[in-house]
Amino acid sequence: MPRSARRRDDGQVTIEFLGMMPTIIVTLVVLWQLVLVGYTFTLAGNAADEAVRAGTAAEPGERDAACRAAGLDKLSDAWRAGAEVGCTTGGGYVTSDVKLEVPVLFPGTVSVPLPVKGHAGAVEEAK
16 A cells, blocks of 8 residues: 555544544443443342341341341441331241432442342340
8 A cells, every 4th residue: 555545544543543532431421321220239238138137136126227237237328328128027037128319320429220139147145
């Protein structure tokens, strides 16, 4: 290829890369948001497990407080702020329900209006 033909293509890769930058950035933002959603599901499930574990070991009158405290214990401040933890008992079975909000892009900021729920259950310990 003659030298003059190559000179006309100088900078073409830079222009193409700059044209693709919005697509690359949007893709990375969407992937990061999906990671936050997945992590919130993991946190909700773990919080429900911790809550029900503490609930089964607590006295019946102290069950709600122990359940709530254990469910919130390992959550960071960003997820703890809007978290709802509750335990119910019936027929010798303790269940825990946890509801967490999914942050938008950065934990501790605005949340997605669709909450993530975690549920766990265990048999009540004999006293």
